[in-house]
Amino acid sequence: MGELATEKHVQYILSVEKRKDDFISVAMEYLRMNGAYWGLTTLDLLGKLDAIDVDEVVSWIMKCQHESGGFGGNIGHDPHILYTLSAVQVLALFDKLNVLDVEKVTNYIAGLQNEDGSFSGDEWGEVDTRFSYIAICCLSILHHLNKINVEKAVSYIVSCKNLDGGFGCTPGGESHAGQIFCCVGALAITGSLHHIDKDLLGWWLCERQVKAGGLNGRPEKLPDVCYSWWVLSSLIMIDRVHWISKEKLVKFILDCQDTENGGISDRPDDAVDVYHTYFGVAGLSLLEYPGLKAIDPAYALPVDVVNKIFFGR
Amino acid sequence: MHGRPRKDPKPEDAAASVAKAEKLRSLQSQFLSNHHNKIYTNEALEVNTKLLEVNPEYYTAWNFRKLAVEHRLSQSDSDPDSIKSIFSEELKVVESALKQNFKSYGAWHHRKWVLSKGHSSIDHEMRLLDRYQKLDPRNFHAWNYRRFVAALMNRSEVDELRYTTDMINSNFSNYSAWHNRSILLSNLLQRKVQGFFPKELVLNEEYELVHQALFTDPDDQSGWFYYLWLLDQTVKADAPLLVSSWPARDSLIILEDQCLDDRALSPFNTFHSDSGTFPLIVYFNQAVEGVNSSTISVESVLNANSELNWKPLSTNNSQTAQVWVTYLNYPKVDVHSEAYPVEVSIGHSGGIISSSGFHYSHPSRFAFKVFARPVKTPIGHGGEIISWQDGNFALYETSPEEPNPTISLDQLNSKDDNEKTSSEWRAETIANEIALFQELLSEISCKIGKLTLARLLKAHDTLLSPCANKMVYSEEVIKLYSDLRVLDPPHSQFYKDEHSLTLLQQITSTRESLLRYCFLHGDGTSSFIGNSMCLRLNNLSLSRMGSIERLLWVQMLDLSHNELRSIEGLEAMQLLSCLNLSNNKLSGFTALGPLRLLKLLKVLDISCNQIGSHSIDTTRYLCSSPLCHTEEMDWGRDETVTADVNLANYWEAFVIFRGLSLTQLDIAGNAVADEKLKSFLVKIVPTLKWLDGGELH
Structure with missing residues (x-):
């Protein structure tokens, strides 16, 4: 088995940041805030966050903030809860949450809660349990969870629970590992994991491991490195991660590296991107791969960053 | 990028990519300028349409379209035809965006937005969905959209169920269809819709359907999960039931106010406490809420004057738990005293409800007797090492x-014919x-x-x-x-x-x-413990603890030399005073969360585990803490103790041990157990007399 090509991945992430001319870079401009979170968290896990000019990042982030308090995916783009969480997470990485007008950001998020407890992604009303997670995670990091009706938020998430133990986007929606992460994460942060049948969900999740060692997101689908995060973090939060083979999954992730040019792809020999590079490295961190910082399975930030937020003084 | 092969771009491809990028960049910047200047002209919409055809995930462009529609509607003379054409245009844009990316959240939501304004028809949308779902039968966006349309347009659940039958029959390996079937069928069964009652007949048919799938391709997972759900529907009672209790039904409990000194008595039913109270534990088959002095009545002279306070044994401070406990007072201690009867009635008034909303519906009653004995010679309290x-x-x-120590209570409920x-x-x-x-x-x-x-x-x-x-x-x-x-x-x-x-x-x-x-x-x-009976489940290669409902009487438990990673459920063993967990695979202090609820625990051995050896803590969120907002960290009270340690590293030990009244702890053989931690523990557990075999002064 190969090793993690740490130096290559660092170079890859730094190069993506600078690349602006090819089609994919232009097409992805709208979610640059997510990209910043994926890339910078990866660098931190690899111990290389100091390669970044903090002030430059922080000032760009603040330029993406809308007068409503929410953040857009890039300068000039509309605010959305998806990018608001990434902005807050990146600021947390750099210990720069103090630059925020916390009241304003938290008001924006709390304003997106609907009567039934669910959350809209923005003013246009798309509802999804992803947004429930984001709202809860973000408000918790900013110590303002009391701004929303947590009980209703939890009961909406519980109403999306399926008969296989997993969760979907909205009530009745099919279980999907990404969605399960969001719901388990939101329940973890609100101390509500007792709503989960850990054995039922744990078995469904551990059956996501296919023969090759990788994890898929739903039954009878192909494995993909990103599920190393969605499935693993969920299994860890419910204490069932020992039900899969860690060795085989480590091998699968390492096999998806581009050892020449850096970066990690969805499956071996596919094209790499920052998203999969992050999920690969974060997955390896959850698998306790040597040399990586530990990542928190619920807040999706390095454990030291989370501990500082909640136990610092 | 999903499923795109990794290869060095050929020079001509790279050039093409740059050219395409240039074109997209220009569309995006024209669009943003229109958006910022609120320009909703036909030209601006055309730019937007082109942009979404190439890049349907560009969410701000969908927002722009909604603004543009609202703008155009406000300008139009409410002529139905022109309104209709405005919305038809939107439906078309969505369709072409979905051609580019079938998984575009923005496109699907835009279509929902148009429909919620009352446009399009169920036939049109169902035709579209049929086409899409043939192309990609597992697409969850399409399935979600299907549920949305069916609900919006009141399509019957029976019709939708038939659709899942068709999808399953054309390909058994369609988990999405099985899933939707489970949702629809649960609704139909719950509402007892005509043709879906009694449940038994329906489930028989479902077994037949799923057998066909399983026997066609036993290695395909899709049907198996559905099968598991059917099995669950078959065996599981919806309503909560009482499984066991301590004291058990018809038992005679001997309470000692100091220490057991009469070996003629059975150790199975003696209990010692200094506190003058003894626990009454009720164990249900599932987590319930609403256990209190009005839903459980306890008749006895022991608590004649006070209302009982029931506590959920929940590791995350929730008001829902499978096991509940209350404390009764000791009867008067007297050699000649009689045995006092206690009668417990559960569920005679409603209020005990399962997490899924089912009421405890089988009122039941059980009784036991307690008898208190004095001791002849008081013996030292924790003075000696165990x-x-x-x-x-x-x-x-x-x-x-x-008496049989394992007597349990289940199925004492009377059953009707049904x-x-x-x-x-x-x-x-x-x-x-x-x-x-x-x-x-x-x-x-x-x-x-x-x-x-x-x-x-x-x-x-x-x-x-x-x-x-x-x-x-x-x-x-x-x-x-x-x-x-x-x-x-x-x-x-x-x-x-x-x-x-x-x-x-x-x-x-x-x-x-x-x-x-x-x-x-x-x-x-x-021994200072009241009961010297020890249940030894050591050396059994146990990786998980279970059957705790039958072990509520245990006061001394040896689980050493197993492979336990967690002690989930142990919080129900309220009588436990000595616990040996040495030589297991516990990997963090947070795994000991259940111990916080064991108020009688005095002796704990967690030596030779893996605490401190792992960077990832798998019980971090199963243990009550500020991370999950179930409790605040009250460092202040212990300012002098915690002043010189890094609390971010010690919070787990603090959370677990501060509330325990241990007299003896063994912790050696864990990576975390250095001198600094030990001196921290000695400070936060002032009752401690023995640490790692050494006496503390």
Whole structure:
């Protein structure tokens, strides 16, 4: 088995940041805030966050903030809860949450809660349990969870629970590992994991491991490195991660590296991107791969960053 | 990028990409300028349409379209045709965006937005969906959209159920269709819609459907999950039931106000406490809320003047729990005192509700007697060290008249005729299914088939228990799990956990089997604990603890030399005063969360585990803490103790140990247990007298 090509991945992430001319870079401009979170968290896990000019990042982030308090995916783009969480997470990485007008950001998020407890992604009303997670995670990091009706938020998430133990986007929606992460994460942060049948969900999740060692997101689908995060973090939060083979999954992730040019792809020999590079490295961190910082399975930030937020003084 | 091959771009491709990028960049910047300047002209919309055709995930462009529609509607003369054409245009844009990316959240939401304004028709949308769902039968966006349309346009659930039948019949390997079927069918069954009652008939048909799928391709997972759900529907009672209690039904409990000193009594039913109270524990088959002095009435002279306070045994401070406890006062201690009867009635007034909303519906009653004895000579409190060495234990030899310690309460509820039919149907169904899968497995070796058979056999034993009070199939189940570990190595720990649970069921199923694990500790006089009976479940390769509902009486428990990673459920053992968890696989202090609820715990051995050896803590969110907002960190009270340590590193130890009143702790043999931690522990547990075998001063 190969090793993690740490130096290559660092170079890859730094190069993506600078690349602006090819089609994919232009097409992805709208979610640059997510990209910043994926890339910078990866660098931190690899111990290389100091390669970044903090002030430059922080000032760009603040330029993406809308007068409503929410953040857009890039300068000039509309605010959305998806990018608001990434902005807050990146600021947390750099210990720069103090630059925020916390009241304003938290008001924006709390304003997106609907009567039934669910959350809209923005003013246009798309509802999804992803947004429930984001709202809860973000408000918790900013110590303002009391701004929303947590009980209703939890009961909406519980109403999306399926008969296989997993969760979907909205009530009745099919279980999907990404969605399960969001719901388990939101329940973890609100101390509500007792709503989960850990054995039922744990078995469904551990059956996501296919023969090759990788994890898929739903039954009878192909494995993909990103599920190393969605499935693993969920299994860890419910204490069932020992039900899969860690060795085989480590091998699968390492096999998806581009050892020449850096970066990690969805499956071996596919094209790499920052998203999969992050999920690969974060997955390896959850698998306790040597040399990586530990990542928190619920807040999706390095454990030291989370501990500082909640136990610092 | 999903599924795009990794290759160096050819020079001509790179050039093409730059050209395409240039074009997209120009569209994006024109669009942003229109958006910022609120320009909703036809030209601006055309730019937007082109942009979304190329990049349907560009969410701001969808927002712009909605603004543009609102703008155009406000400008139009409310002529129905022009309104219709505005919305038709939007539906077209969505369709072409979906051609580019079938998984575009923005496109699907835009379509929902248009429909919620009352445009399009159910026929049109269903035709579109049929086309899309043929192309990609597993697309969850399309399925979600289908549910949205069906609900919005009041399409009947029976029609939708028929659609899932068609999808399943055309391809059994469609988990999405099975899933939707489970949702629709649950609704139909719950509402007892005509044709969906009684439940038994419907489920019989479903078994037939899923058998076809499983027998066609036993290695495909899709049908198996549905099958598991059917099995669950077959065996699980919706309403919460009382499973066991301590004191157990019809038991006589001897309470000692100091210490056991009369060996003539059975250690199974003696209990000692200094606090003048003893616990009353009720154990349900599932988590419930609403246990209080009005839903459970306790009649006894012991609590005549006070209302009982029931506490949920929940590790995350929730008001929902499977096990609840309250405390009763000791009767007057007197050599000649009588045995006081206590009668407990549960569920005679409503209010006990399961998490899924079902009411406790079988009012039940049980009684026990307590008897308090004084001690002749008070003996020291924790002055002596408790040793877990084998030499200190002797197998317990019982006398025939001793009460059965494992007596449990379930199924004392009376059953009406309707339930009798359904329980016969259950037993018959399970028996048929067992026969079917035994036959299937005699022909092929199939992992999930074996697992399902193991689950069926366990379900069989659970249905019969505790009337039979015997596990008919446990040997076969254990063998199946052993086979599975070989057949499916990546999931071997899952099978090992199941194996452990089955083994514990077997051990606790009869009095004879349980007595093989019961030992007397020490010589009976040197022990400060009230009861010297120790349940020794050591050296059994247990990776998981279970059957705790049958072990509520245990006060001294040896779980050493197993492979436990967690002690989930142990919080129910409210009588526990001595616990040996040494030589297991506990990997963090947070795994000890259940101990925080054991108020009588005095002696704890967690030596030789893996605490401190792991960077990832798998019980971090199962333990109550500020991370999950179930409690605040009250460092302030312990300012002097915590001033010189890095709290981010010590919070787990602080959370777990600060509330315990341990007198003896063994923690050596864990990576975390350095001198600094030990001195921290000594400060936060002032009751501690022995640490790692050494006496503290």
